[in-house]
Amino acid sequence: MANEFKKNVGKSISKKQAKEWIARFAKERQKDTGSVFYGRNCIEEILKDQTISGITFFFARKTNSEGREYDDLILVGTKEDGSLVWNDEPIVKSSSPNLTTMNEGGGSGTYNDGKTCPPHCPTGQTN
Numbered sequence: 504m505a506n507e508f509k510k511n512v513g514k515s516i517s518k519k520q521a522k523e524w525i526a527r528f529a530k531e532r533q534k535d536t537g538s539v540f541y542g543r544n545c546i547e548e549i550l551k552d553q554t555i556s557g558i559t560f561f562f563a564r565k566t567n568s569e570g571r572e573y574d575d576l577i578l579v580g581t582k583e584d585g586s587l588v589w590n591d592e593p594i595v596k597s598s599s600p601n602l603t604t605m606n607e608g609g610g611s612g613t614y615n616d617g618k619t620c621p622p623h624c625p626t627g628q629t630n
Contacts, residue, residue, distance in 0.1 A: 508585045510556045536574035539617040540625065545578070549614065554579040555588055565613070578614040589613065 529537055549558055561577040580588035 506583055508556050508581050508583050510583075512557060516564055536619045538620045538625070539576045539588075540620070540623065541576075541578060541614065541617040545614045547579045549578060552580060552588065556583040557581050559587065573619060575615065575619060576617060580613075 536628070542616050546558065549555060557580075559579050560583045561579065564572055565575050565576045566572050582588060
């Protein structure tokens with residue numbers, strides 16, 4: 504498993520294939536989160552560490568303020584050997600303008616609080 508987390512992991516797929524898979528998920532899991540948006544700033548903040556080869560997206564189950572459970576994503580920088588980058592030092596100031604640091608202490612270099620769909624759906628998403 505070592506060194507399987509290269510910068511070039513992943514591949515492009517057709518719009519048709521992507522829409523087919525998204526629609527199938529939406530049909531089968533109608534009450535679940537359909538997508539999560541993260542801004543460029545937090546992604547660039549993770550990738551600015553040159554030891555990181557990519558980002559691992561963890562599925563997470565959270566509860567909103569009304570007590571309703573929903574699916575979300577947590578982004579963690581990952582090195583080529585597969586090790587996750589958990590920074591213990593709090594982030595005092597981000598190099599990216601207007602980047603919101605994590606609440607409740609945060610500072611781990613790990614990000615959450617993207618915009619989930621629903622209710623924040625991009626134009627053209629089927630959900």
